[in-house]
Each structure stands twice: as C-alpha cells, then as structure tokens.
Amino acid sequence: MTDRLLPTADAAKAIGVDRRTLQRWWKAGDVTPEVVTPGGHARWDVDDLKRQLRDRR
Incomplete structure (x- = not known):
C-alpha cells in the first residue's frame, strides 16, 4: 500500500x-476502491475516484 491511498473517511x-x-x-458498484484490505477496508486513490465519478455522469 502506498501513501497515496486513503481510507474511506479521508477519501470521502x-x-x-x-x-x-x-x-x-x-x-452499489458505482465506484471501486484501488485496494480492499484482507479485513475488508477500502483504500482509495482520490484522483482515480474523481475520474470514476466524472465517468458516471
């Protein structure tokens, strides 16, 4: 995991x-985290998350 990946609360x-x-x-499957930890916690690349949201429109 790199420093650029944020937990859900920070990414939100x-x-x-x-x-x-x-x-x-x-x-709901509208966005996908960069990584899901073995414990089920999402880690987000904010730039990728923003791209996913733009593409949803």
Missing part, C-alpha cells in the same frame, strides 16, 4: 461527501 472528505455516501456508492 477529499471529494466533499460523507463517508457513508462513499461506502454506499461502493456497495
């Missing part, structure tokens, strides 16, 4: 949404 803050919103989008 970086894009201006609540962490529960980002979790809901992930569970």
